[in-house]
Amino acid sequence: MRRVLVLVSVLCAVLVSLCACAWGGADEGGGRPPGAPTGVTAAAGSATSVHVMWNAVSTDHGVRVYEVYRGPTKVKEVPGSAHMVDVTMLKPSTSYAFTVRARDTEGRLGPPSRAVRATTPAVAAADRSAPTRPGGLRGRAVGSRAVQLSWSGATDDRAVVSYDIHQGDTKIHSVGGNQTATVVTGLRPGTRYSFTVRARDAADNLSAATGTVRVTTPGTDDGRGTAPTGFRATTHREDGAHHLDLSWVPPRTDGVVVEYEVHLDGRRATSLVYGGSAPRERATYSFYLGPENGAVHRVRIRGRLPDGTWGGFSTERTVTTGARD
Known part of the structure; x- marks a missing residue:
């Protein structure tokens, strides 16, 4: 009888330990998902479309995308820098309910917002x-x-x-x-x-x-709060020519910065746009300078913010081709 009690106690201890690990792992490893978006509104844009808007969600890891649902069906997915979308291909004279959920850069999906409703108007033939x-x-x-x-x-x-x-x-x-x-x-x-x-x-x-x-x-x-930080610039030689290597930490903004502009020697030299998930921790970029050794260049970078304006410039760096190639 004593052996049975001992075995039961051991099994109970193992189960408690496993449960504690499972809950602890989810909490410590995954962290908290984003909260539910607030301020969600929906208004008919035409007989076949509805315009949905919401407030940005604040989260430790940043929002990668917002998912927009019509009833239980996901119908749109927009970048974390966007806070509105037009849901199209709807039926005229129909009432729809919409919710929005945020997914952070770690892949965690937050809870849905409150549902908002909009009714599309009737369509006028041959208008x-x-x-x-x-x-x-x-x-x-x-x-x-x-x-x-x-x-x-x-x-x-x-x-x-x-x-x-x-x-x-x-x-x-x-x-x-x-x-x-x-x-x-x-x-x-x-x-x-x-x-x-x-x-x-x-x-x-x-x-x-x-x-x-x-x-x-x-x-x-003054732009300092919207400028890329930790800006670094070096050069390397490849195939008989020099290339400029840049790295920076994206500005912390309400949304993700997906477009940057590089200024070389006081003039815009090139720009880059991230088509997929833009980096949030450290970004890198390289481009061709030319074959000349000992050329001195000044370089700085800025990003286009989610509100459509350009942020402040990073600290300007000076590089010399061939100096460390």
Whole structure:
């Protein structure tokens, strides 16, 4: 009887140990997944599309992608630097529910956001008439990181379903056709921005753009907070020519920086765009300099931030071809 009790005690201890290891491994090795996105909104963009937006999720390892779901089905996946998407190929006169989930750079998927609903309008047959151009676009800074825009409503032979807001050449937001004002957030202090607005009807006909309004956010931004850090530059010789080798730590921003611009001797020399997952810890890049020995070059780099503006320049480095090849 004593032997049986001893065996039972040993088995219980082993099971407890295994359970503790399993829970500890998941907690310590994997870490916490991202939280649920907040501020999720959905608005019909046309009879066959819905514009979904959300706030950025803050996480220790950064967000790699956001996954957008229509009901239980994943319909879109966008980079972590994006906080909006147009879900297309929908049915007219139909109500849809959307949720958003964040997946971090370690592959962990966070919980879904609260569900938001949008109903697409009916489509008008053979509607080829675009809305009129919205007018009177005005803008003013609201603090150092937001701009309020307002405009005069457009008209359409049927109805204006939505307004698209563009920052430069990029669509950054969409609001319902009954709105003639919005607030653009996530901007930088001391930065000049350009905005235009276009109207869209249920058949996806798009109006001409308003005139451009330019707004400068108050405050100062010397670029140091948005510049790549740990910037290094060396050269190597290969196939009879010298190449410049760069490495840097990407700026810590709300989203992933996927585009960089390299300046050589005070001028833009080249740029690079990451088509897949952009590095978040240390990035590297090399390009051709030429065959000349002893050439002295100054080099620095900057990234295009998720808000569409260029961040600050890194520390400038000086290299001499052949010095350490």
